[in-house]
Amino acid sequence: MRHLKRQLLLAAVALMAATSVNAADKVRLGNLKFAHYGAISYMKELAPKYDLQIEERFFAKGIDILPAIVAGEVDIAASAVDAAIAGRAKGVPIYAVAGFAKGGARIVAGTKSGITSIAEFKGKKVGVARGGAQELLLLAELDKAGLTWSEKPGKDVQILYMAYADLNQALMAGDIDAMSQSEPQASQAINKAFGVEILKPYDTPIGMPVRSLVFSEEFYKKGDVAERTMKLFVEATKTFIDKPDLAEKYVINDMFKGQITPEDFKDAIGNSPYSYEITPEHVQITTDLMVKYGVGKLVNPPKATDWVKTDLLESAVK
Numbered sequence: 001m002r003h004l005k006r007q008l009l010l011a012a013v014a015l016m017a018a019t020s021v022n023a024a025d026k027v028r029l030g031n032l033k034f035a036h037y038g039a040i041s042y043m044k045e046l047a048p049k050y051d052l053q054i055e056e057r058f059f060a061k062g063i064d065i066l067p068a069i070v071a072g073e074v075d076i077a078a079s080a081v082d083a084a085i086a087g088r089a090k091g092v093p094i095y096a097v098a099g100f101a102k103g104g105a106r107i108v109a110g111t112k113s114g115i116t117s118i119a120e121f122k123g124k125k126v127g128v129a130r131g132g133a134q135e136l137l138l139l140a141e142l143d144k145a146g147l148t149w150s151e152k153p154g155k156d157v158q159i160l161y162m163a164y165a166d167l168n169q170a171l172m173a174g175d176i177d178a179m180s181q182s183e184p185q186a187s188q189a190i191n192k193a194f195g196v197e198i199l200k201p202y203d204t205p206i207g208m209p210v211r212s213l214v215f216s217e218e219f220y221k222k223g224d225v226a227e228r229t230m231k232l233f234v235e236a237t238k239t240f241i242d243k244p245d246l247a248e249k250y251v252i253n254d255m256f257k258g259q260i261t262p263e264d265f266k267d268a269i270g271n272s273p274y275s276y277e278i279t280p281e282h283v284q285i286t287t288d289l290m291v292k293y294g295v296g297k298l299v300n301p302p303k304a305t306d307w308v309k310t311d312l313l314e315s316a317v318k
Contacts, residue, residue, distance in 0.1 A: 023051065024047070024048065024051050024052055024053040025051065025052050025053070025225045025228075026052075026053045026055055027047075027052055027053065027054050027055065027075050027076060027219075027225070027229055028055045028057070028073065028074050028075045028076075029043070029044075029054050029055065029056045029057065029074070029075070029076050029077065029078075030057055030059055030065035030068055030069070030074040030076070030077035030078070030079075031056055031057070031058055031059070031077070031078050032058065032059060032060075032061070032062060032078060032079070033058050033255060033256070034104065034182055034183060034184070034268075034272075035183050035184040035251050035255075035260070035264075035265055035268035035269055035272065036100075036101035036103075036104045036183060036211060036268065036269065036272035036273075036274065037078050037100070037101070037211070037255075038240060038247055038250060038251040038255055038274075039100060039101075039233075039236045039237040039239070039240040039247070039274050040078040040100055040213070040233070040236070041056060041250075041251075041254070041255055042236045042239065042240060042247075042250055043232050043233060043236045044056055045236075045250075046232055046235055046236055046239070047232060049232075049235075050228040050229070050231060050232045051228065052225075052228055052229060052232060054232075057074070060163060060164075061083070061129060061130075061131060061132060061163075061164075062077070062078070062079025062080050062083030062084070062131070062132065063079070063083040063086060063087070063131040063132075065077045065079060065083075066083070066086075066087040066090070066092045066094075069087070069092055069093070069094060069214075069216050070092055070093075072218075074216070075215070075216055075218075075219040076213065076214065076215050076216070076219060076229065077094075077213075077214050078100060078211065078212075078213055078214075079211070079212060079214065080132050080133040080209060080211055080212070081096070081133070081209060081210050081211070081212045081278075081282070081283055081286050082131070082132065082133055082135075082136050082209075082286055082290055082295060082296060083131055083132065083296075084096055084212050084214050085283065085286060085287050085290060085296065085298070085301075085302065086131060086290070086295075086296035086297075086298065087214075088302040088307050089296065089298040089299065089300050089301055089302050090299075093216055093217040093218070094214040094215065094216055094217065094307070095214060095215050095217060095220050095307050095308070095309040096212045096213070096214050096278055096283060096307060096308045096309070097212075097213055097214065097215050097220065097230065097278075097309055097310065097312055097313060098212070098213040098230070098233060098276050098278055098310070098312075098313040099210040099211060099212055099213070099275055099276055099277045099278035100211050100212070100213050100233070100237060100274065100275065100276070101210075101211040101272050101273065101274050101275055102208040102209070102210055102211070102272065102273055102275050102277070103183075103200065103202065103208045103209065103271050103272040103273065104133070104182055104183045104209070104211065104268075104271065104272030105133055105134045105137050105180060105181070105182060105183070105186070105200070105201055105209065105271075105272075106180075106181060106183070106186035106187075106190075106197055106198075106199075106200055106201075106271060107137075107138065107141065107178065107179070107180050107181075107197075107198045107199055107200075107201050108171065108178060108179055108180075108181055108186055108189050108190065108195040108196065108197055108198065109177060109178040109195065109196055109198050110171050110172075110174060110176070110177055110178065110194065110195060110196075111193060111194055111195060111196055112174070113177045113178065115177060115178055115198065116198070117145075117198065118141050118142065118144075118145040118147070118198060118199070119145050119147075121142065121145070121147060121156070121157050121177070121178060122147060122156045122157065123156070123157075124157060124158075124177035124178060125157075125158045125159075125160055125175075125176045125177050125178075126138065126149075126157055126158070126159055126160070126176060126177065126178045126179065126180065127159075127160045127161075127162055127166075127167045127170050127171065127175075127176040127178070127179040127180075128159060128160075128161065128162075128167070128179060128180040128181075129161065129162065129163060129164050129167065129182070130161040131295070131296060132164075132182065133182075133209040133211075134180040134181060134182055135180065135295055136206065136209070136286070136289060136290060136293065136295050137180060137201040137202075137204065137206065137209065138159075138180035138201065139293040139295065140201070140204035140205070140206060140289060140293070141180075141199075141201050141204060142156075142157060143293070144203075144204060160175075160176055164181070164182055164185055165185075167179045167181050167185065168181070168185050168188065168189050168194075168195075171189060171194060171195055172189075172194045178198065179195075180201065183267075183268035183269075183271055183272045184256075184260050184264045184265060184267070184268035186268075186271070187263075187264050187267035187268045187271070188260065188264050190267070191261070191263055191264055191267065200271060204289075205285055205289065206282075206285060206286055206289060207282070209286070210275075210277065210278050210282055210283075211272075212278055212283075213233060215229075220309065220312075226312060227312060227315070227316070230312040230313060230315070230316040231316045233316070234276065234313070234316040234317055237274050237275075237276060240274050241273075241274050244269075247269070247274075248262060248265050248266070248269075251265055252265055276313060276317060278308065278310065278313075279308070279310075280304040280305045280308040281304070283304035283308050284303070284304040284305075287301050287302065287304060288301075
């Protein structure tokens, strides 16, 4: 009888252990493969501490994550602010809850192009990914230089839209004269000597663009789970800020599987520092410029104060 009781007790303990292992709340994360998105990816490693399980899925562009949020397949996502704005304008139920990096863009010309300034883009072909911060920054810089642009020939600058991965190849091949590119691809072009930096495009009203962490409205309302997820995000980001060697190793080995060099990483993060900061003011300026330049084709531009919610962030940082 005592033996049976002991067996039942052991079985109960095993069941409790199994239940506690299985009790972690699953959070489905949409992410992008850029150096400055590394801390978001690192959340997976720290998740058990917060009784969470992060299920990460990579997308080609921030705007590509939005249909997955609408379909209920993604709870939280990392994207440029303008992709989030475009989604919110189309009725995607999201809140911008934090920033996670700033900057992350460079305008790079082909080494053989002889271009040294934006003014010299006249008569040239410039590549950019559609719907990202890089597009908005490029158009703001062209406008500042008094240049006109179009996808078709006939304006001062012809813009060619292509994927981030294809931009470097096009610049190397001479199919475009310059590009507005993200990190670490922009740094790679410079370090591999087929590109030269024209400028970091932060001298327009946007300043340094912010990358945003967004929660679906449904996930934001999940109380305790949303709060733990935000605390996890803050710890992951702080870890990357405080331990740059760990951040470098993780991004190079885990995210990029050795496809970028330590030099690429350092140059990229030098131009896209990790940060928590996001403000309704920055989001509103970005929204207004998207309307001005027709980026994202915003029919109903969202008012930033309606959907930028920093209460969870402020609580977690404390």
